[in-house]
Amino acid sequence: MDFNDSQQEAEFRKEARDFLEANAEKRSIISDKPNDKSPQIAVAGAPETVKGGKEAAQEALERAKVWQKKKAEAGFAAILWPKEFGGYGGSPIQQVIYSQEEHDYLVPSGYFEIGIGMLGPTMMVWGKDEDKKRYLPKMITGEEIWCQLFSEPSAGSDLAGIKMKAEKNGDEWVLNGQKVWTSGAHFADYGMIVARSDPSALKHKGLTYFYLDMKTPGIEVRPIKQISGTSNFNEVFFNDVRIPDCQRLGGEGEGWKVALTTLMNERLAVGDPPGLDFDQIFEATKELEVEDGLAIKNSEVRQKMADWYVQSRGLQYTKFRSITALSKGQTPGPELSISKLVTASKMQDVSAYALELMDSAGMVHHDQNPVLKNLFQNGYFFSAAMRIAGGTDEVLRNIIAERVLGLPQDERADKKVPFNELPSGKN
């Protein structure tokens, strides 16, 4: 056992580190930099909220684009993509190494991950050659940003319950309906969408997949205000949106299959969730006083800290096991499936407990406190979202139970019935 890179890996790491050192700023565990992403969860496609309104948001987007272009020129923007589309033509282990290195730097994130991680790979499998040539290179450089229009008010965990209507009219399709939880729809140039083209078919058989220009007439994007006060997601309304049939990916009624290609890449797209973890609360307990002195000297605090430490490091070492498999050219086992499930709840518990340690001061957002800032207040709200976004805790447990442990599927009422005959409650 060792943690050393192979010679090839070490060379790649140096290349990545040199690039980052020359072009980005290092970040600390708890930094007072306003743009430090550490206090927040950088959910893919949901860049941190920028204070200062629209103008500041636009500036942040421009900064992100500048950074992305640099990263693309250096070859690190799409390490797994083939060279012909502007990628690095690299291996999963190189992607991991780059992400590890980038994690230590303050760089914009949350704008391009969904496109490069999920939508680009979908186009590579299902798109026509001219589409790939036209769209993929600009996806990498950040000149064009993409969003994923999948979830709907009545299709969340049960994603195939999509109701968005797609009606064929000559060689055009007309889209009507609503999407929701669309990260980045407000700044995306293009989107990929799944819609119901045949409501009389079985649930998974009546879907078709398209890509579209977000400026197509009839599309309206409205931000959703979250409990954190920020808006990372949108509702997107479709009112007689017309798109040509050549923007279809896969066959009519094959939409679910295409969507699975997108979703299968989700795990690769969602990288290290940075943010609130053991290290942050450990620092805080060295500052905060409780009834018998510094929090870190209190035995109850120490017991809890130990639990979070083993969760935090347990996840890190689990990642090491997967990386080892990648490094040997093998497919990692299912062990990483536990990652988000553990991370989100841990963040929620850590945040809530840190507020407890602050006592009544925990009620207040500490903008002025250089050590604590809003770290735990923010985490308290973000973590609630994190336990739901990208698969709820419950869905993740089902996935572990069924796909990893091989337990039987739940009994389902929607398997053999045409979609338009399924009971659907209020929606």
Added chain:
Amino acid sequence: MNFDFSDDQKLLRDQARKFLFDKCDRKSVRTVLDDDQLHYHKELWSQISEMGWTGTAIPEEYGGLGLGMLELCVIAEELGRSLAPTPFSSSIYLFAEFIKNYGSEDQKKKFLPSIASGEKIGTFALSETNGTPKPSNIKTKFSSGKINGYKSPVSDGESADFLIIAANSDDKGNRNSLSLYIVDLHENGVKKTSLETIDPTRPACSINFENVEAELIGEQGMAWDMTENILNRAAVLYSFEQVGGAQVSLDEAKKYSMERFAFGRQIGSFQALKHKMADMYVKIELARSNAYYGAWALSTDSNELPVAAAGARVSASDAFNYAAKENIQIHGGVGFTWDYDCHLFYRRSKLLSLNIGSTRQWKENLISNLEKRNIV
């Protein structure tokens, strides 16, 4: 990065698993469980010893196989899986490690060969009263070459031939008053009293010492430091046993949930049970990864060992305790019958999490070692 066992080590694991599947079935475990007079499975012990497992990490010059600690981790996991009713942990993780790490050349020559061959059994005695052992509550005394005092509980004390014992060499009752001594338990003045443990397949006794001859091991006054180090080393090995036991608890819960029908369907198709088993899986994977890190620190003599060992120990205790109790829950009524095997794991899980210090204590160790390291 190579954060995995080697192919040879995996081969050893497969062999050990197959061997124990044949030689250490549940009937063997129950032989010891059901017989008060039986402290361990003698036939299994001699077979394990013949395979050389007892000498895995003991150098060849002292009769061992001269393999490393990683190989011992691999075997520990399999012993945990099979619930092997043997004094392996006391004799190998503790006694042999004390001698190996702190014994004089003469002591190594004297004790290690018979421990490596399984012919003799050793163990370790620290605690004397309820609660966390600390220097001030060690009353056992050493003077003029003799031990006087009382130790309880002593794991595998009744089977053991030799003992490492912590005793005061002066009256100050502080950390530097304590030294470690080796005692031959066949000497006059040793009086053992049977204790009933929560897992009778891992027995313990109390021992009275009246003018029992003893020899110093390691440096005078260094008992606490040596003990901490050896318990850290043992904690990694225990954590592998615990991960093994946890994994089998999950496997058996899963198997039962797929065979048992209620409300016209497999009970394993109910989300309430699936989520429970998913949680077991999560805890086991975290524990396994923490144990791997412990194994790395152990095998490389890293400065990380105190933190890595405590992390492995805390995580593994959590995983096995959880998996064992929820395995009973998933079995329903039959789960708390003597006939079903669930209780074997329930017993073992709690015993293992107490045996070399409670989870509470190891959490405390973890945080104090993190503070010492001061870099997280």
